[in-house]
Each structure stands twice: as C-alpha cells, then as structure tokens.
Amino acid sequence: MDNARILIYIIVMAVVTYLIRMLPLTLIKKKIKNRYILSFLYYMPYAVLGAMTFPAILFSTSSVISAAVGMAAAVILAYMKKSLITVAVASCLAVYVAEAIMQVIY
Amino acid sequence: MEKSENRFICGLRDGIPIGLGYVSVSFTFGIMAVMGGLPVWAALLISMTNLTSAGQFAGLNLMLAGGSYFEVAATQLVINMRYALMSVSVSQKLRDGVGVLNRMGIAYGITDEIFAVATTKLCSVGPRYMYGLISVPYIGWSLGTLLGAVSGMILPESVRSAMGIAIYGMFIAIVVPPSRESRTVFAVVISAMLLSSAFYWVPVVNHVSSGFAIIICTFLCAGAAAFFAPLPKEEGEACTNG
Incomplete structure (x- = not known):
C-alpha cells in the first residue's frame, strides 16, 4: 500500500469520526429541560458501557475461560469500589494467571 | 451561580486511570497495525487523529483488506455514531457560556470513557476540566500505539492476551459501583448486556453491525429506564470530587 493511499484512508476516518463528535456539541447549546430526555441522558452511559462490555469481553483474550476469570475479578473488585486502574490491572493479572494455569492443565 | 468543575488539574487526575487503560488497548492496536503491514507512522497517526478503539480496529481491517474510501467512511459512521449521543449528553453537562471554539476542541476528545467520567460527575463541567480529562488519555492512546x-x-x-481485557475491566469499574446504589442503573446495565448478547448470538439479528447494536441497546435500555424511572426534578446540584 502506498503512503498516499494510507494517508487518504486516515483522513477519511478522522474527518467522519470528528464530525460525529463535533456537530452535536456545537449545535446544541441550550440546556434541555425535558425530564425524560434528561433521564435518558443520565442512564445512557450505563447502557452504552453494558452493551459494549458484554459479550465482547469474553472474546478479548485468547480464551473465553480466561476472559470469564478476568471479568469475575473485575466485577468483584469494582463491587468493592476499587479505582478504575486497580480493577483494570487486576483483571489483566487474573487473565494472565488463569492462562498460565490452563497451560499447565492441558 | 451554578456549581461547576473547571480545574485542569482535577481533569488530569480523573484522566489518569483512563490513560493507563488506553495504553494497553492502543498497544494492541499498534501491534495489529504493524503486523498487518502498515508503517509505524501510519499506526500512530491513526491513533492521534481518531482516538477511538472500535472504529480504529474496524478501519484498520478495511484498510488492510483494500476497502473503498466510501466503505471506510460508512463503517466509521456506523461504529462511531454512539459518539453523537455522547456528544449530546456532554453538551448538557457543559456549564453555561462555553463558546464554539472550546466546544470544537472538547469534541475531539469525546470517547466512551471520557464521556462516562465527565457525565457521571455530579455537577456541570468547564472546558479546562475537560482538556485536563482528555490530556492523559490522549497521550496514553498515542504512546501505547507507538x-x-x-x-x-x-x-x-x-x-498481549491478558492486556486485551484491560478496557473492559475499566468499563466494569465504571458501571458496578453506581449499580450498587441504584436499582434502575443496575437494571439498565444488565438489560443492555443481555440485549447486546442477543445481537451477538441470536440468528438473523446477529447480522446487525456491532456499532448499530450498541445504539439500539442504548436507546431501548436507557429509554425504558427514563420512561419507567425518570429522575426527580432537582438533580445534579452538589459537586463532588469522586
């Protein structure tokens, strides 16, 4: 692939992605008063993150089993209200350990 | 005067865990891009100009497969359309009087995690806070890719396999604590997970692209919650540093 073509690909991706982010933020300047829309916006991040996490998390490592172990570790630590980075690192470690154990077993 | 958070340093602090999470995810992106045959500068430039996980991975696959520019544009539109929703949400979270240029600057850094941290703050936020919040993740994303x-x-x-789960660990860390406090939030999270599972495993509907599936799950689950459990009238007055 030549550099010019790579560059055009990147520009297309960047422009489309930026416009999606920029237009609503610049065009909507008034505070929305509608209680239902405000409630929707309040619940939205939890719906987005829930949908993005599962089932995708199961396929984020080299085996569904190790991913499930990592997910369990994350849920437990998050339930204990540990910080974002603690939970993220601990789930990686759990996956690593689970895969090491699986290597021994098989 | 309304209470709002506009300290750059507070934004920086809130952005650190996101940035650390991003390093591991973008690291994987960097590996895949170079393994697929892209030069290092291209991998880095994609991350610096796009700042989006799912969109970049999909775009990379299309590039390597020699897809048309239109196809690349359409795919980005579908996968990243959720940012439009998030951008609407952030527009409501910004304090009054933020100008167009600042809005254009903040828009560059609207990602799933930055949006989630900004909009789950209890008070409104200002541009300096947002720039602080965006900085560390931006550096982490670029550096990890490189x-x-x-x-x-x-x-x-x-x-490499273990690092693949990092971003999801972060998502879980964001959704679980509020799910303890609110039954409705818990119901939203669980129903969104079940619905997205249906989009993955149930025949016919699993042909829906992952980007659209997320949008549909969001509308149905957050919409149902807003309908059945709307927030009380007065919300978001207090300011916390949580």
Whole structure:
C-alpha cells in the first residue's frame, strides 16, 4: 500500500469520526429541560458501557475461560469500589494467571 | 451561580486511570497495525487523529483488506455514531457560556470513557476540566500505539492476551459501583448486556453491525429506564470530587 493511499484512508476516518463528535456539541447549546430526555441522558452511559462490555469481553483474550476469570475479578473488585486502574490491572493479572494455569492443565 | 468543575488539574487526575487503560488497548492496536503491514507512522497517526478503539480496529481491517474510501467512511459512521449521543449528553453537562471554539476542541476528545467520567460527575463541567480529562488519555492512546507498533512483538503472547481485557475491566469499574446504589442503573446495565448478547448470538439479528447494536441497546435500555424511572426534578446540584 502506498503512503498516499494510507494517508487518504486516515483522513477519511478522522474527518467522519470528528464530525460525529463535533456537530452535536456545537449545535446544541441550550440546556434541555425535558425530564425524560434528561433521564435518558443520565442512564445512557450505563447502557452504552453494558452493551459494549458484554459479550465482547469474553472474546478479548485468547480464551473465553480466561476472559470469564478476568471479568469475575473485575466485577468483584469494582463491587468493592476499587479505582478504575486497580480493577483494570487486576483483571489483566487474573487473565494472565488463569492462562498460565490452563497451560499447565492441558 | 451554578456549581461547576473547571480545574485542569482535577481533569488530569480523573484522566489518569483512563490513560493507563488506553495504553494497553492502543498497544494492541499498534501491534495489529504493524503486523498487518502498515508503517509505524501510519499506526500512530491513526491513533492521534481518531482516538477511538472500535472504529480504529474496524478501519484498520478495511484498510488492510483494500476497502473503498466510501466503505471506510460508512463503517466509521456506523461504529462511531454512539459518539453523537455522547456528544449530546456532554453538551448538557457543559456549564453555561462555553463558546464554539472550546466546544470544537472538547469534541475531539469525546470517547466512551471520557464521556462516562465527565457525565457521571455530579455537577456541570468547564472546558479546562475537560482538556485536563482528555490530556492523559490522549497521550496514553498515542504512546501505547507507538510502543505497540515499535516493540509489541517482543512481548509474549500471554501478556498481549491478558492486556486485551484491560478496557473492559475499566468499563466494569465504571458501571458496578453506581449499580450498587441504584436499582434502575443496575437494571439498565444488565438489560443492555443481555440485549447486546442477543445481537451477538441470536440468528438473523446477529447480522446487525456491532456499532448499530450498541445504539439500539442504548436507546431501548436507557429509554425504558427514563420512561419507567425518570429522575426527580432537582438533580445534579452538589459537586463532588469522586
């Protein structure tokens, strides 16, 4: 692939992605008063993150089993209200350990 | 005067865990881009100009497969359309009087995690807070890509595999604590997970692209919650540093 073509690909991706982010933020300047829309916006991040996490998390490592172990570790630590980075690192470690154990077993 | 958070340093602090999470995810992106045959500068430039995980991975696959520019544009539109929703949400979270230029600047850094941290703050936010919040993740995303592209193959497969779950660990860390406090939030999270599972496993509907599936799940689950459990009238007065 030549550099010019790579560059055009990147520009297309960047422009489309930026416009999606920029237009609503610049065009909507008034505070929305509608209680239902405000409630929707309040619940939205939890719906987005829930949908993005599962089932995708199961396929984020080299085996569904190790991913499930990592997910369990994350849920437990998050339930204990540990910080974002603690939970993220601990789930990686759990996956690593689970895969090491699986290597021994098989 | 309304209470709002506009300290750059507070934004920086809130952005650190996101940035650390991003390093591991973009590291994987860097590895994949170079393994697929892209030069290191291209991998880095994609991350610096796009700042989006799912969109970049999909775009990379299309590039390597020689897809048309239109196809690339359409795919980005579908996968990243959720940012439009998030951008609407952030527009409501910004304090009054933020100008167009600042809005254009903030828009560059609207990602799933930055949006989630900004909009789950209890008070409104200002541009300086947002720039602080965006900085560390932006650096982490770019740096991780560069490191992955240059040196990723040195790491053993077991380590790369373990790092793949980092971003989801962060998502879980964001949704679980409020799910303890609110039954409705818990119901939203669980129903969104079940619905997205249906989009993955149930025949016919699993042909829906993952980007659209997320949008549909969001509308149905957050919409149902807003309908059945709307927030009380007065919300978001207090300001916390949580």
